[in-house]
Amino acid sequence: MTHSECSTCAIRHRALCGALDAEELQHLNGIARHKHLVAGEPILTHLDSSISFASIVSGVVKLTKSLQDGRTQIVGLQFASDFIGRPFQNEANYDAEAATDVQLCSFERAAFEKLLVRFPELQQQLLKFTLDELDSSRDWMLLLGRKTAREKIATFLAMVGRRSLVDGCSAADQLNFAKFDMPLTRTDIADLLGLTMETVSRQLSKLKNEGIIHLESGRRISILDLQKLDQIADNL
Amino acid sequence: MTHSECSTCAIRHRALCGALDAEELQHLNGIARHKHLVAGEPILTHLDSSISFASIVSGVVKLTKSLQDGRTQIVGLQFASDFIGRPFQNEANYDAEAATDVQLCSFERAAFEKLLVRFPELQQQLLKFTLDELDSSRDWMLLLGRKTAREKIATFLAMVGRRSLVDGCSAADQLNFAKFDMPLTRTDIADLLGLTMETVSRQLSKLKNEGIIHLESGRRISILDLQKLDQIADNL
DNA sequence: CGTCGCGTTGATCACGGTCAATATAGGTGG
């Protein structure tokens, strides 16, 4: 809940605020509040959007939609430097919740929307972010509509693996190996890929037996052959 | 290929240009070119984006993505007044093609992007459009990942049916009935819903036998009970 | 040490896919 200094912020140049110069940044900093959430905490609901807007400083956030009978689909995974919230509309049409412990840099709605009008660079950055998200949601539509369970799992592992290479800043020059803590439960993975958790578990076991990945203690995963995963993902 | 007068344009107030006042509109009009495409014609490819940006004046455009082996997913359906193109990036990561005959109001890339910087209202309108598209792509992810074939078809029919109520300006006050020409082939519908065209055909026949819709001559469809479709769509 | 949440594995089932035959509708030329 403190005003910390933006200039030392880990996501200063990758996040939305990266579009602003030092002087403009002061205004954003003035309305920013840091929040820490533990895994499972809701961030915003289609009913109550307690936090209007935020940049993710660390951790993973899942965006979900559900049918009345409980069937759930994760419609977006957000990582450090990603933006959360639905401008120009009081309520989002999805729920957001912390998948891991999460640190947010959050903004109150009215104040943030004022800055959006005042600084076109900020609005342009938000537009770029939104266009990128739209691109990846279209990739995901192809996955959900047309890929097999095996291809889905491979696509997902390659994605998370690559992201951990970047974030973890690993010295893996060969770029064919990754080791990370899976930020999602098996059920979450199922809800992201449009599968059941049993199918997720089976497919992971299969990849393990084929020597493509290694599963130690539930959450800890090693990708032994990232290239092979890419091949499986796109059916090459 | 003519400069027509924007003030008489059918989509003047619903499309991107709706954000501009008469004077600003002159600048946009100056770079606009009208194009007519027949069904099946490509609009932009991830390889060649011959038309950089455009508003749809009439007709339906489908955005598709494919795997190497030919499996295809429609990742977006665009109607009159919708915007086409990928700003801030030379190539889109999808293909766009005319699903029906289409009239476009198109813009050359560099000129349009200049206007985007010059008129923040235009950029804001584009942002709003993009956010709306992101919302509906998330709705579609829920459909693709979690709905049954029957629910998918019902959702789709209700969507197209409602849209035809608006466009066709029908006097259907009861709002429970719609009649329209399906703009997509069965294969297109299958690619949109993540099904095969056989399953699409079977589900349509089933709805027909249940008296919820009426199928005359392939493309012409009547929705006899729109409310019932909504119930099926969301499993109420 | 027992409980609880999470994950794995097995047996069976059903939804939707595949392959194939037939039907219908536009479209073209005689």
Add this chain to the structure above:
DNA sequence: CCACCTATATTGACCGTGATCAACGCGACG
């Protein structure tokens, strides 16, 4: 205007992937 042709759509029989139901394993924590 009809005969023909090809696209597109419907229907049927069968099959396979992934869902469902259920038992068991395992680790964390009180």
